[in-house]
Amino acid sequence: MRSLGVLFAVAVMSGCAAADGEALDDAEQPAQQSEAAVVPEAESEAIPRSINIDIVGAVIGPMKSDSNPWDGFGSVPAGVGEALGVALGAPTPYVAVASFLQTAAANSLSKPDPFGTATLNDSNAITLANADDNTENTFTPNWPGRPGWRNVAYSTDLRIRVTLQDEDIWYHDDIGVIEINSRDIDAAWASQHVYPVNVADQSSRQLLFVMLSVTPGS
Ligand SMILES: [Ca+2]
Numbered sequence: 670m671r672s673l674g675v676l677f678a679v680a681v682m683s684g685c686a687a688a689d690g691e692a693l694d695d696a697e698q699p700a701q702q703s704e705a706a707v708v709p710e711a712e713s714e715a716i717p718r719s720i721n722i723d724i725v726g727a728v729i730g731p732m733k734s735d736s737n738p739w740d741g742f743g744s745v746p747a748g749v750g751e752a753l754g755v756a757l758g759a760p761t762p763y764v765a766v767a768s769f770l771q772t773a774a775a776n777s778l779s780k781p782d783p784f785g786t787a788t789l790n791d792s793n794a795i796t797l798a799n800a801d802d803n804t805e806n807t808f809t810p811n812w813p814g815r816p817g818w819r820n821v822a823y824s825t826d827l828r829i830r831v832t833l834q835d836e837d838i839w840y841h842d843d844i845g846v847i848e849i850n851s852r853d854i855d856a857a858w859a860s861q862h863v864y865p866v867n868v869a870d871q872s873s874r875q876l877l878f879v880m881l882s883v884t885p886g887s
Pocket residue numbers: 739740741835836837841842
């Protein structure tokens with residue numbers, strides 16, 4: 670009994686020593702980390718009252734909603750739509766879709782010649798690209814110049830409507846009419862870089878992402 674008691678005491682003492690050391694580390698480190706992390710985050714999260722909004726580009730789906738290619742004839746293989754659905758359901762859909770569009774299955778399809786306009790709260794219309802200056806045959810157009818709005822008074826009522834078409838010889842194909850709201854603008858600001866707004870569910874997967882940049886106005 671006595672020897673067992675000594676063993677027990679030694680075990681408790683060494684256990685306590687280890688526990689004390691761990692408890693000290695646990696108590697001190699999170700406090701230091703959270704103070705260091707919280708302050709800059711809080712500063713960067715506040716969106717300015719005046720902002721610049723740029724519509725930088727877009728990501729167009731690999732086919733029309735009827736499974737026909739953007740240009741030409743024939744139907745797109747069923748596997749393309751299935752792979753697109755998987756990519757849109759991925760944890761980071763923009764990264765997954767961008768990767769998929771570079772695969773041979775998507776890259777071999779005919780691509781649209783995107784152009785269109787954007788309006789801010791039903792007025793302030795701008796041209797993203799027209800039939801003369803648009804990039805042709807691309808799923809990932811970047812708009813020429815710097816289309817957007819300067820020194821916009823931030824409000825939760827901000828709404829941007831983007832209308833895109835595929836330039837064709839006779840009748841342009843509609844790509845999509847989608848809307849971006851203040852929550853998307855908040856997300857773009859918080860990202861502090863060009864932010865892909867997922868709009869696939871607003872356009873039958875024809876217009877997948879609108880690339881948005883939000884910077885401080887003056
Ligand atoms: Ca077309």
